[in-house]
Each structure stands twice: as structure tokens, then as C-alpha cells.
Amino acid sequence: MKVKICGITDVNTAVKAVEYGADAIGFVFAESKRRITEKPAREIVEHLPPEVYKVGVFVNETAEEIERIASYVGLTHIQLHGDEDAEFCQSLTFPVIKAISFQSNEHLAEVSRFPAAYILLDGPKGKYRGGNGTAFDWNQVNISLLKSKKVILAGGLQANNVENAVSIIKPFMVDVSSGVETDGVKDLEKIKAFIKKAKGIC
Numbered sequence: 168m169k170v171k172i173c174g175i176t177d178v179n180t181a182v183k184a185v186e187y188g189a190d191a192i193g194f195v196f197a198e199s200k201r202r203i204t205e206k207p208a209r210e211i212v213e214h215l216p217p218e219v220y221k222v223g224v225f226v227n228e229t230a231e232e233i234e235r236i237a238s239y240v241g242l243t244h245i246q247l248h249g250d251e252d253a254e255f256c257q258s259l260t261f262p263v264i265k266a267i268s269f270q271s272n273e274h275l276a277e278v279s280r281f282p283a284a285y286i287l288l289d290g291p292k293g294k295y296r297g298g299n300g301t302a303f304d305w306n307q308v309n310i311s312l313l314k315s316k317k318v319i320l321a322g323g324l325q326a327n328n329v330e331n332a333v334s335i336i337k338p339f340m341v342d343v344s345s346g347v348e349t350d351g352v353k354d355l356e357k358i359k360a361f362i363k364k365a366k367g368i369c
């Protein structure tokens with residue numbers, strides 16, 4: 168199981184997460200309590216090995232600005248958490264992770280036709296477009312609708328529910344932010360425990 172740790176804002180946490188086995192590190196360039204700017208994100212990226220995905224999270228940003236930030240920071244993937252349409256996904260030169268807050272299988276069928284390499288299934292929107300720490304009912308998802316896509320599962324995951332979530336959705340990757348924090352700050356012990364649990368599943 169591949170693991171993405173999202174909402175990273177410092178070098179030490181990123182390096183430790185990779186040491187514990189993280190395959191992807193996420194940087195939020197949208198409105199968020201975890202927002203990071205380009206310069207510190209670039210510094211973190213410089214400390215990461217080439218094989219680790221460096222994912223930039225954006226919400227309704229212009230394609231020009233996304234491309235500029237991605238090139239400057241050294242991102243490898245773009246995660247879109249807003250109302251971006253299929254045409255917008257197509258216009259980017261980086262591989263796209265299209266995030267959706269799971270609501271219905273009709274919506275899922277629509278998004279499955281997007282030209283995105285990955286679909287990220289997330290929990291309900293809260294104060295922000297993501298990273299709200301809320302799970303959705305995994306049993307409601309008709310995952311066969313996404314058969315040609317790599318699925319990333321997110322939303323309220325923690326070390327103690329990731330096994331159940333994975334057994335139902337069978338994703339390519341799991342993504343966590345709130346579930347590896349204590350009082351809103353990334354917690355190295357929780358990151359280690361989450362990765363160990365997820366990597367032990369398959």
C-alpha cells in the first residue's frame with residue numbers, strides 16, 4: 168500500500184515521514200491552516216529523494232499559477248481540490264490527482280471520465296476544501312466506476328481505521344493529514360504508526 172502524508176510544512180517532518188516509508192508528500196497551496204508558500208516548499212523538496220511524489224494541492228487556482236509554482240518548487244503531481252473541470256485537468260502538463268468529496272455514485276461516474284491519472288476520494292467538505300478529518304461511508308462507493316483510474320483514499324483516516332477502509336475500497340494509495348496530527352501539528356509518532364499499519368495491510 169502506498170501512503171501520502173499531506174499538509175507538510177517543515178523539512179524534518181517530511182524527511183522523517185519518508186524515512187518511515189511515505190511514498191508521497193503533500194503541500195497545500197490553497198486556503199488552509201496547513202498552507203505553505205513556495206520557498207519553504209522548495210526547500211523541503213530539495214531534501215526528498217527523487218522517487219517520492221511531491222504533490223501540490225490547489226483549489227480553483229489558474230493553470231498558469233499552478234504551472235509556475237510546480238516548476239519552481241519541483242512538484243511531480245498536481246492535486247486539484249476545487250471545481251476544476253475535465254478541460255482544466257487536460258490543460259496541465261503535470262500528472263493530475265482530481266479530488267472529490269464523495270457524495271454519490273453519479274458524481275463518481277462523471278469524474279471517472281476526467282483526464283486525470285488519479286482520483287482522490289475524500290470526506291465531506293468542511294471549513295476548507297480538504298483536510299477536515301472526516302470520513303465518509305466507504306460502503307456506499309461503487310468502486311467499479313473508477314476501474315481505469317488509480318484511486319487514492321482520503322478523509323478521516325487514522326491508524327485505527329485504515330485497514331477497514333482499505334479492505335472496502337482497495338485503493339492504490341491512502342492519504343492522511345488530520346489523523347497524524349496532535350493539536351493541529353504533525354505528530355511523528357502518529358505518522359510512523361499510520362505508515363506501519365498501512366504498509367502492513369498489503
Ligand SMILES: O=C(O)c1ccccc1NCC(=O)[C@H](O)[C@H](O)COP(=O)(O)O
Nearest residue numbers: 173199297298299300322323343344345
Ligand atoms: O489539508 C488541508 O488543509 C487542505 C485544504 C484545502 C484543500 C485540500 C486540503 N488537503 C488535501 C489532502 O490531501 C488531505 O490529506 C485530505 O483531504 C485528507 O485530509 P484528512 O481528512 O484531514 O486526513
